[in-house]
Amino acid sequence: MSSPVGAQPLLRVRNLRKFFPIVKGVFRRTVGHVRAVDDVGFDVQEGETLGLVGESGCGKTTTSRCILRAMAPTSGEMLYRRRDGSTVDLAPLSRRELRPLRAEIQMIFQDPFGSLNPRMTLFDNVGEPLLVNGMLNRGERMDRVAELLRLVGLRPEFMHRFPHAFSGGQRQRIGIARALSTNPRLVVADEPVSALDVSVQAQVLNLLLELQERLRLTFLFVAHDLSVVRHISDRVAVMYVGQIVELAPTKSIFERPRHPYTAALLKAVPVADPRVSAGDVLLKGEVPSPANPPAGCYFNPRCPFADERCRREAPVLRELASGHSVRCYHAERLELAVPQERIDL
């Protein structure tokens, strides 16, 4: 998909920050902050899938929870374009002001087991957002839930069963049906297939792609698995210690990464082909703590290209080529190893 150039994005995130205080002692004095999200910005165009990847703790979930306003950001803007064309900043809204927007922005969770209420039937689990949004007639809700179950490939007769009777993949379908019940426009999916086996994962990915086309959904797809993100996304943002370090169309970022961290991340993925030998491990050391990030570029202690300036000053995300942004001083000059070609038979 692509939207007309210059079209207003459905969601525009600017300078988003979320800091968690670190408190100590009986007086609960604040001794520092976890910079979980530290100046994140991106646009999401209507109908596209933006993938957000990065290693554990880099701030993916915190970013998505801010957008869903499951928590209030520390600072920044999240401009959302409503169905009627007006734009609203989600960041400062109160609970009451958010209520009418809840139907438009929905969530799919990682854990298909934890996200459903085990004591409620599928009818109640899937129909709950409808009830909350004022669909009071039970018969009407039944019809809608039946339609939703069919949409995600489950039999409507299952409506009166409880979640425990379903497999992981089926439960994830139920979670998707629930998220779609209110006809959302933006769906934030946080690791929606990470808990699933390969074969089940493929079924759920296919379902998400199909639903996106049918219902013209916009996805913010959060995951740590690079091949999954590559498969589903139109564009990909790579996060490292609370920041986006690279943002580009999927093809560009996977074929020619421009940030040293992205290149190392791609190199680290084990190729499912024994004829492609594992390369040298590029990254030594560990991800720094977001409570105590290094001075300068957050990647400098692990970066083979770091120089004096990288250790002193922090680069900003800047556009290198049309639609390809990088947070690195030296991106133009780096020859980064392209991941090895797979030998196909």
Added chain:
Amino acid sequence: MTGEPLLSVRDLKVVFGLDEGSVRAVDGVSFDVMPGKVVGIVGESGCGKSVTTKAMLQLVDPPGRIAAGEMFFRRAGGEAVDLARLDPRGREIREIRGAEIALIPQEPMASFSPVHTVGEQIVEAIRLHARQWRPEGGAVSRSDARAIVVELFRDVGISMPEQRLDSYSWQLSGGLRQRAMIAMALSCKPRLLIADEPTTAIDVTTQAQVLALLRDLQKRHGTAIVFITHDLGVIAQMASHVVVMYLGRVMEEGAVDAIFHSPRHPYTRALLRSMPGMHGETRVALPTISGTLPHPFNRPTGCPFHPRCEEAIAGRCHARVPVLRPVGGGQSASCFLHHDEAEAT
């Protein structure tokens, strides 16, 4: 393959007797592990990978029990012992456990006790299996054992080993804990290492470091490894020989190159196809395996894969259980497309 196997598993069956019925978690598994080689066991959640490895060490949780089969293990002295016949609390299995066969368990926290430092625990293990370090007999002193641990930590790439020795496992980062676990497993110079999803809980760049470490240790010490994972990329990069499991049975086994480049069993083929790769087209439907994994209480008759198999032969596959037989190219498969041999009924 030439030479004598270090471990030879034949028709292993493990059954869990539950109130609702019995679960045949492992239902006739056979494979060999050659000295110094890496055997990868791959399969989706619940197919019996962990139970198979627990059976090798007589660590199956009750109400599970080894119901049939043999597991011949060649001990250091050259004599073969059937692990399946050993008393789970007996002297012989306790001698073997940790010293000759070591396990890196799937639950990362299960490996270390939280109330003792990692150093103390490895020192204890070394002193318990003193014979591995003092073949001529005699005890290993505490300070000698401590020196061995420092060496081991250095060997697995833990920096500042003297300090890290006095840490508790919960104080270590994911990558360091994984390394400490590997050090613990290697502390008694096992000839067979069982690694149950050793990198599933850690990030991809840390995973790349740990896999490189295991490959290096394996090369240097010639330890045989049984490597369990559901990640086909990891298996391709680690194993020399692959065992593909489904519903407690081996569907196919063979050299890693054959399994990835000329898989013969429909399940292996379907599994490989359903995985999104790092090359190839994106945002298209992935080939899937139809249907869902049957519930353990509802095992299909005949070939366990037949309800989901696209190539099932009418009148044959649902009626009889295919056995694992050589199908050429050093591979074996349990499938009637390749041979006619069925289990006796």
